[in-house]
Amino acid sequence: MNLSSKAEGDALVVSVHESRIDASVAIQFKDRMREETDTADGRVVLNLSEVDFIDSSGLGAIVAAMKQLGGKNPLELAGLNENVDKVFRLTRMDTVFRIHNSLDDAFVV
């Protein structure tokens, strides 16, 4: 599970360099998120622009990552493609996460 992170402005941006977040990698995703965000101090923006597909297990892993960050470091999402966005909308998880159209949009004041 290839993730990278870098501090940008007021946020830590975590980018997922994988085409899928699904049941076969959900646990690794959660573990890698914990490693990449253990020094987070403020909001974390998860950049999903390279992700083509997510299933409900992948969605659950993102929810778990949000919960392990706790209330102090909100997890926001950016760069959802049409199918990924559909999964968030149908499950109404789009009402739980702040979702930015693009990574750039996450930094528009």
Next chain:
Amino acid sequence: MLGTHPRLIKPKADIHIELKGTPTEVRNALETLRHKLTAQEFAACNAGVLEIVLAEVLNNVVEHALAGRSDGQIVIACNYADQCWFVEVRDNGAEMPDSQLPDGTMPDLDRDLLDMPEGGFGWGLVRSLAQDIGYQRHSTGHNELSFRVPD
């Protein structure tokens, strides 16, 4: 193999995929599906919705019907007609509880952020996106799920 029952999925289905019941095989099957869906004859089809539905159906088979089994086998057939995908999925796993399909109620999100559900969305997604969902348990010990996904 799954293959001796008279109701066996037609081998001449537009898309026919066989897999073992593991998460990695599910991923590979969905990648194969996507590859086939981008082939010329289906290039105009909406592959995304079909992929979401099949992912949830297959994950459920692997996590529930085939839980704890190492001999799980799944067969998928998809036929395209009238702007619609007609899909059948067979597996050799355990019967659905009470022979009933899950009702697919989405988990309640009206709760604290740190209590948000991490699962339970699969059948809600299937019921949101697929139509005419049918389930049969066969005396051969197979489950057969059928549904339609409008293109």
